[in-house]
Every structure is written in C-alpha cells, then in structure tokens.
Amino acid sequence: MKALKILLITLICSSVGLTLQAQDAESLLKAVVTGMDKILRFEADALIKVDVDFIDIKDRKIKIKFESPDHFTFDAEGLALLPKQGMQMDYLKLLKAKYTAIDVGEEVIRTRKSRIIKVIPESEDSEVILAQLWIDPELNRIMRMKTFTRKSGSYLIDFEYNTNFRPLPDLLTVDFEISNMAFPAKAMNDLMSKGIQKPDSLPKKARVVVQYSNYKIVNK
Amino acid sequence: MGKLISIELFKIFSKPRTYIGFGAIIVIVLAIEFGILFEGDMMVGMIMQNIRERFIFEGNVINQYLVAYIILNTLWIHVPILVALVTGDLLAGEANSGTFRLILTRPVSRVQLVLAKFIAGWIYSVLLVVVMALLSIGLGLILFGPGDLVVITNKVNIFSSGDVLWRFAGAYAYGILSMTTVAALSFLLSALADNSIGPIIGTIALIIGITIISTIGVSLLGPVNRFLFTSYLPSWQLFFHTDDGLAKLGHAILIQGIYIIGFLGFTIWYFHKKDILS
Secondary structure (H helix, E strand, O other): OHHHHHHHHHHHHHHHHHHHHHHHHHHHHHHHHHHHHOEEEEEEEEEEEEEEOOEEEOOEEEEEEEEOOOEEEEEEOOOEEEEOOOOOOHHHHHHHOOEEEEEEEEEEEOOEEEEEEEEEEOOOOOOEEEEEEEEEOOOOEEEEEEEEEOOOOEEEEEEEOOOOOOOOOOEEEEEEEEOOOOOOHHHHOOOOOOOOOOOOOOOEEEEEEEEEEEEEEEEO | OHHHHHHHHHHHHHOHHHHHHHHHHHHHHHHHHHHHHHHHHHHHHHHOHHHHHHEEEEOOOOOHHHHHHHHHOOOOOOHHHHHHHHHOOOOHHHHHHOOHHHHOOOOOOHHHHHHHHHHHHHHHHHHHHHHHHHHHHHHHHHHHOOOOEEEEOOOEEEEOHHHOHHHHHHHHHHHHHHHHHHHHHHHHHHHHOOOOHHHHHHHHHHHHHHHHHHHHOHHHHHHHHOOOHHHHHHHHHHHHOOOOHHHHHHHHHHHHHHHHHHHHHHHHHHHHHOOOOO
C-alpha cells in the first residue's frame, strides 16, 4: 500500500512537472513571438555567401524588405540563391500556429545560456514536422533552430546578434544537405566532349551565410 | 587581292543558296527563343529541380544570356552544314560550270585565286556566326531581358551579368575559328571535286562520322581523339567553365589552327598543280 502511494505521488509530481515545463516552454516561445511582433516593417542589406560543392556563385548583395505580418521582398543584384528556410522568419509562422512544446534542457550557445525547446506542429499541413529551438531566455531571442521539413529535408540555422536590443540577427548561417543534379545536365550541354555525365547522387553539405547590415526597423 | 575578294563575295552573295544559311539561322534562333519563352520555365524547373527544392531563385534565370548560351550549343550541329553549303561550292562550282579556264586566263595567280575564294568563304562564315550572335542576344534582350547566366556542366556555374559579355565574345570568336576549320575542310574537298554536292555532303559526313566514331568508340580512339578537330568544335564552352577551362583553350586553338593551315595548304598545293580541264 505504501509503495502504491509512493508510485502515485511520483506520477502526479512528474505529470505536474511536465505540464509546468510545457507551460514554461510555451511562455518562452510566446515571448519570442511578442518581441518579433513589435516590428511593423524593416529594411536591411544582406550579403549572401553560398557554399555548395557543385554550385559556383559569387557573393551576392540583396536588399530585404519586410512588412508585418509576413510579407518579404528581396531585391537582388542579378541572380541570388536564398535558402528555403531561415531568411523569411519561418519560425513565426510555426510559432503562431498550434503546436506542442517540450523543454528538453539547456545548452550554452556562443556564451549565452539557452533553453532547448522541441516544437511539434499540430497541423497536418505544416511543412515543418518537427523543430528544435535554442532560445536565450534573458533576451527572448532564437539562438539556433533545427527544422525537419516534409519536402526539403532538415535545416540547422544559427542566429548571431551584434546587439542586445534587436530581435533580428546580424549573421545567419543555414546548414543543410542537397543532392547534385539528378537530371542529366546535357539538355543544356554538349554530347561530344564528355559523353553523358553521371553526377554524384549522394547528398552534399550546403551552407549559406547571410550577413545583414543597415537595419532600418519601424516598430508598431 | 582586295578586288579579287570582292568579286568572290559578289559571286557568293549572288547565289540564292547563300541566303539559305542566313534564313536557317533566323528560323532556328526564332524557334529556340519563342520555344523558351513559352516552355522555358518548365525546362529550367526540370533541370534545376534539386536546387529549387532547397533554394529560392531571386532574379531572372531565363534571360538573354541563357538563351544565347543554349543557341550557341547548336553551333556544332547546323552551322557547319550552312558553312559547307557555300564553301563546298567555291572551287567545285567553278569546275562544274566550266569557268576556271576563263578565270585563269586573267593575270591572276592560282594561289591568289584560291586565297581570295577562301577569304570570301571565311567572310561568309563569320557573317553567319555574327548574325547568330546579334540575333540571339538582341532578340533575347527584348524577349527575356538581362540577367546572370546559369551554366550547367558537371556543376552549376552562375556568372554575374558583368562577367558574361567577354565570355560570349570569346565563345563567338572561338566559334568563328572552328567554323573556319569546317570551311577549310569543305574548301579542300571542293578542290578535289567537279561538282559541289560531293564537298558539301562530304564535309557533313566527315564531321558527323568522326564525331560518332570518337564519341561511341572513346576507348578505341581515346589517344587519337585529342588530335581530331571535331573534338574541339564545342570547345567554346570552355569560356563558361570556372575551373581549368581557359587553360584547355590553348590546345583547342592550336589544333584548330593546325587543321586550318593543313587543309588550306593542301588545297593551294593541289590546285596549283591541278590540270584545269574544264
């Protein structure tokens, strides 16, 4: 009987603990959203460096414009390759929908103590099926984010800040994997010089670094 | 010599077949440009599917340079035929119509005559490439606008629009060089024949035949391949490689130069000692 009581108390305590943990995680995520929601619009310049084994592109300068709630425009000098995740505050869309959040611990990211929170979207249509966010609880900013998507694989996004007052990053590093061209590139090329090429189909590591500057932010 | 060349040019441009070449270039460029205008998005989407799954393309992918690049790829297919159509007729046409004896009674040396005919044929070949260049880039600008060039080889090279024009200038200049080799070959065959059908078909048959054999039988002709002029017809693409492309160009230009001198030298030697019977 005594053992049963102890088991019951342990179960109640752990479930209460989990609920409190979820509440903490959710309040932290809400604080991040609140910080971002203060922004009515912003403009910034960005320098994009693409580091992919089989893509040869020089650094590109682009102008970014954002209008609340989620409208982004990019004005590139020539052709720019932007990562599908990371540059369009995708986390806001994720955090404004229904989700389940679990606080799974703490980790130091670039000298800042960060809470690790797993986010599972409840919508079946969500492109992101699981996300893990490292959040600085003091400044309510995302330090790192790992997303697992339905169609475009997983992304690890690092957010670096030069100031303590701005919720927007100064440096964004997006890491992901990408396969080489599956389609024979011969459609645009010659059959004479090398015959049919067989590109390496193994996924390659890709990195895109976005360096932001000249932020002009208008708050609500 | 200038007078001789202008006379030969007058003869070339008096023949309707000369305009088949320009007509064909115009039709091909128009067909490709309008084809890309209507189906280009699908084509590019299919080719770059993997990249588009991970990246957003910001900017104009289908632009005048991409279209001009695609059209340049046809350079080794149909332009040699159009070049041979005229240069294969330069000497054989005279032999066929029996005008050589009349021409050679004039105070003109055989070497001068051969050189004047070859230079006139070369000018025609240059004009074909120039028309192709101007039409593909000019019409491309109107239909698609400017932009950076995406070239897919064994990797994806994206060139800034400011870094593209010199590459195209080089590619077209190299195209002129490789078409000069084709012109020299058909000119040589033209000296050997008494009617123009043989040299025209012979030139095309040689180019296609050698290309097929050297492509299919790579292992058989491997060591010889690097000395065949047909291996270097598409070498203009080296201008759009970022790695060791330009380093390989020297060898390609050297081989083409040797063939041009060889073909033309043989033609002059052969025509100089040839019995003119017609």
